[in-house]
Amino acid sequence: MNKGKTVKDYIRTIVDFPHEGILFRDVTTLFADPRGFRMAIDQMLHPYAGEQIDKVVGLEARGFILGGAIAHQLTLGFVPIRKKGKLPGATLSQSYTLEYGEAVVEIHDDAIQPGEKILLVDDLLATGGTAEAGIKLIERLGGEIVGCAFIVDLPELGGRKLLEEMGMDVHVLCEFEGL
Ligand SMILES: O=P(O)(O)OC[C@H]1O[C@H](OP(=O)(O)OP(=O)(O)O)[C@H](O)[C@@H]1O
Numbered sequence: 001m002n003k004g005k006t007v008k009d010y011i012r013t014i015v016d017f018p019h020e021g022i023l024f025r026d027v028t029t030l031f032a033d034p035r036g037f038r039m040a041i042d043q044m045l046h047p048y049a050g051e052q053i054d055k056v057v058g059l060e061a062r063g064f065i066l067g068g069a070i071a072h073q074l075t076l077g078f079v080p081i082r083k084k085g086k087l088p089g090a091t092l093s094q095s096y097t098l099e100y101g102e103a104v105v106e107i108h109d110d111a112i113q114p115g116e117k118i119l120l121v122d123d124l125l126a127t128g129g130t131a132e133a134g135i136k137l138i139e140r141l142g143g144e145i146v147g148c149a150f151i152v153d154l155p156e157l158g159g160r161k162l163l164e165e166m167g168m169d170v171h172v173l174c175e176f177e178g179l
């Protein structure tokens with residue numbers, strides 16, 4: 001049964017996806033379980049109880065699932081940061097480095113007002129490149145980031161250190177060693 005299980009216990013590892021040598025930490029098994037999903041949302045929010053938050057921002061794609069649930073729980077609005085070319089309105093763009101080459105993420109330029117307090121969420125922190133790009137977009141719009149919450153950190157890839165060096169409060173629920 002589910003008794004005594006932690007968030008980490010619900011996450012499945014797929015070997016050699018999407019490339020040979022990668023241990024893919026698959027949170028769909030966590031999302032699919034009602035107790036696991038609720039536990040993850042509650043734990044992601046826990047450090048921010050009593051803090052003023054105006055909006056939740058989620059990173060495509062699994063950050064949308066978490067961000068939607070968190071925004072609903074807090075009765076807040078949700079703002080997506082999407083991969084290039086998906087948002088219909090006027091956007092700000094930010095490029096970031098991938099393992100091979102570059103990618104671009106975007107936010108609607110009217111999605112955050114200066115001074116709004118933002119909680120940034122995603123499922124997983126690896127190199128931190130995606131979150132760093134998201135932070136830059138939020139800050140370019142004048143948003144003030146209260147915290148960055150993730151389910152998984154892969155400490156060997158240095159994302160947490162990168163975000164903390166940017167002055168972010170980083171909250172993760174579990175770590176996996178091994179890439
Ligand atoms: O810390 P980083 O090295 O930037 O990696 C973390 C990002 O990688 C994964 O998303 P992915 O880019 O696979 O996109 P997807 O969620 O749209 O599949 C994950 O959901 C994070 O968003």
Ligand SMILES: Nc1ncnc2[nH]cnc12
Pocket residue numbers: 022023024025026124126154179
């Ligand atoms: N090992 C991994 N598992 C799941 N998502 C990832 N994104 C980057 N590295 C990942």
